[in-house]
Amino acid sequence: MTRQAAGLLASVTGPEAVRALASELLPRLAEEIRAVLVERVCAAGGHLGPNLGVVELTLALHRVFGSPQDVLVFDTGHQAYVHKLLTGRQKDFAQLRQAGGLSGYPSRSESVHDVVENSHASTALSYADGLAKAHELAGAQDRAVVAVIGDGGLTGGMAWEALNNLGAAPERPVIVVINDNGRSYAPTTGALATHLRVLRGGAQARRNLFTVLGFAYVGPVNGHNTSETEGALRRARAMRRPVVVHVVTVKGKGYGPAERDGVDCLHAVSALEPTTGQPAASADFPALSWTSVFGRALADLASQREDIVAVTAAMLNPTGLHVMAKRFPERVFDVGIAEQHAVTSAAGLAMGGFHPVVALYATFLNRAVDQVLMDVALHRLAVTFVLDRAGITGPDGASHHGMWDLALLATVPGLRIAAPRDAALLRELLAEAVATDEGPTMLRIPKAQAGGELAAVARMDGLDILHRSLRRPPDVLIVAVGPLAAPALEAAARLEERGLGVTVVDPRWVLPVNQALPALATRHRLTVTIEDGIRAGGVGTALVQSCQDTVPVPRVLVLGLPRAFLPHGSRQSLAAQAGLDAPGIARATLSALAKQPGASFSAHHANPLHAGGNTT
Template sequence: MKSDLLSNIYNPADLRLLKEEQLTQLAQELRRFIIDVVSVKEGHLGASLGVIELTIALHYVFNTPDDLLVWDVGHQAYGHKILTERRENFHTNRQLNGISGFPKRDESIYDTFGVGHSSTSISAALGMAIASSLKGDFEKEHIAVIGDASIASGMAFEGLNHAGVTDANILVILNDNAIGIDPSVGALKKYLTSVKTGKNPRQNNIIKSLNFDYSGPIDGHDLPLLIEELNRLKKIKGPKFLHIVTTKGKGLQQAEENQVKYHAPGKFDASTGEIHIKYEENLPPKYQDVFGLTILDLARKNEKIIGITPAMPSGSSLKFMMEEIPERAFDVGIAEQHAVTLAAGMATQGMTVYCNIYSTFLQRAYDQVIHDVALQNLPVIFCLDRAGLVGEDGATHHGVFDIAYLRSIPNMIIYAPINEIALQNILYTAQLSLNNPIAIRYPRGRGVVADWEVNNFGRYKTVKIGEASCLKNGTKTAVLSTGTIGNNVISALNECSNPENIAHYDFPFIKPLDYNTLHHIFTNFESIITIEDGVKNGGFGSAVLEFAASNNYKNKMQLLGIPDHFIEHGTVNELQQICNVDVKSLINLFSNEAK
């Protein structure tokens, strides 16, 4: 009977006490541990299963945490977390007050760099390596682990370009599994495939041309080979590059065969791998599907419509258009800056471009939004999925800054639909006659109208730009909401005492604001409450305050939204409670206001 190895490993120092021949058993135990926990607690699965052997080899060969290990994105870091003093807490992964789903500096000394967005590892590790050299520490190792989807990003190549002309002691490990969340795309993918299959002459190697000591490709699941190669590379100074080939989802058959679905599969049977069925009949749609099905419907009728997404065809549901009209729907890989300027270029030629980027990822293309789109007043339609609090992915993924960072840009229209019907109508309106760029922000998850397709497909209504609406009349206090958080207001008003004293206005347009309605509100109500699922600093409430100051209104005002600190991970409802924008908090607030 084999002994249990994993339960005796608290940190990498314990790991290094094992004999090399014991590591294969440890890999099996570590894989099983992750499967058992994630099957119940949910989280990212396939990426971590694919790098079990690499994780063990890195901590076995290198002297972490003194040697610095940087994981790109962090989806694949579960094994790393378990081996670095967090095995006993791993069941709290991505839960409120539990450990983060991504490497995080204030969580562990083994997490050398906080990650969540892709393609940062090479630059970060290079920065660490140069700093070590400046401090006279020439023995410390600096390792960046990056996937083939992430290395296609411009930032990764910027890091490679710089590293190749330094003597920095950096090792870049390319985890090549031909997939990110969706399958990898582009010319670099084709190049890497040719390298793996031996069709590309080694002397034409891109990485060697950038002055790296290149080795590989080698089998990333062969532990003895990995350890041998890492020990060899440890003796070589300067920039090094190791190309390993792995299988995402390794060790769980279903995860290997359906890598997109098992990236983050939800709850599943740990022994069989079968995903637990979620009964979704008669439920409202996911906002991403409202976008995906609506743009497909519109594109069938309008040949100028183009869809673009940076590596999120499944997450954005642009996949529907990609499947039916592939010549007008583009996955450009993890390249948000390129996606925005590509859209701008198309717009100059009269195309109607829907550029679908998660709110948190549009931050990476802020200059392009300003310089290439807004400055030229090109009518690009930005569809910002995952706006607001996203839940368990935490601080790196919450889309809470978009209102504030877009509101300051001239020519930009900002729209937040209260429900899926409003989302459809603005998607329809945007392709008619807009002469300005527009950002349409909508949340992760489901809407509120179960029969949305029956009610609205083919019956789209044109949205009047800059118009707000009164959803409920009142006498004393006016609540001004923008976006889907307005549904919390509706629910709360249905349950609070004396609701007749409180009016509710929906402001889908954050820019331009409906000044006529605001004048009416400030003239007729004693107090004003604004609510948004973005940061209060610079957000929708700030815009209303600016209006009040400009017009010398003195009404009592209260701004509700995301406070001025980073919100960690938890369920959306838990995080809304922390921010006092959940239904229960609003009931208490409105009941006091209505007295």
């Protein structure tokens, strides 16, 4: 028995092995799982706190339900590491969130046990509703549908739309497991959080919000007692009706540094020293990230103007708003995981005479495009959006790359979009944005170190000229969007070594297109636009359209990300694969010039761009 207990996790090759274990061995297995999580996530980074908190819950789920026959859907998905370990992916876990390795979220391509690969919150209940309907139509009465959602995920409006439907169908059994740890990134806010606190006090016999909506209610359950949680889940399954199982857990459970962390319980981390939970000596923790520059700059502006307010959706610290919140707590509003509400609430603030700054991850603003369009822009309201993690984000993968915003929002009338290239320009553009009162503005910043200043040699009609070859004819104009200014300058140097005259320009405000750009493009043989958004519909496309009315029509090469879901990997490597590093930009430029009539230089180094590029 001792030898078996010492290697329990190694013996778990799938859910069947979890179900076969004697119950007295489960606490030891939970310890082993936590040890693996701490060791591997501290080494490589990832979501630590959420997974430490669901170890016993995940064990109970796999003991009661037979995945994949029974369907388990994890909301948000960042708490699915334990699920991966229990479903045959232990050997691959060392490569978690690394290029070619396991995704940090459920992934259909990895396992039949991953039904969806969601990593945006509040979606699991809608998936469950559809799956239960499909099972009913197919006559599959023996398949359970279980949705695991955190109390933070329940702050999203989509979750309540699903609850409204699930509770109204008593004949359709869906088990909603609420993982209640009182937090999303930070402590959960709003009336629901208050209601859950009341239920945690032992109000299971009373009528509550969920019973009013048509659910049976089981709980509160100690989510760190596998036997108790398992029993609650078995009772829920036997009811064969919509049931809410209220499971109370501790985020970061079993790892002292996470439990003691007062910010986010080590929610998402880079490399850490496992004994202390502090940043590893070798870890790249930028002293001046784009996020921190924004947070400080906004707080400074707020100290000068009392009409500046801030809004976020459960991302106070990740977007840098905690700096302003500490100084002006009454002027910072965290609305929970509710991006649509955040945007329209900001519209109301603007109507009331304030200038809201809405700080979200770029990927999450996708969920509120209609609100930007119809609730803010239609009313020409002065709302500033700051999109963190814009462009390639890295190891979080397809759902977190902030690569859609430029194409989605380029069509919004009256919206002006800026992309700072360095910290100094971020502060400058933010000040310009909040000084705008005739319509909405947007700034996009990457997940990266802000780096050094890239000074302009001149400013012309609002355009920053970063480089120009004074002694050579103007062959190539490179239009760099935001932080791509650095590789653009390096590419310019490479092209000049080939005898080409190169101008590098930063538009600062990238959309709508500054009308000085088409005129500048006509003075060059080729204009190359580079952006870390999708090529289709972005800045380059907009410039091409602006050039259609220019005579002669300039040749424009549009470089950007492909219209595809990019995998997880480092920001640097994914940019290189898309041809957005200096060598890729130079190769694509030489290739395009070589195709022009009368080309007189060798372009034998020009290779096809991995992501593709088109010249018009």
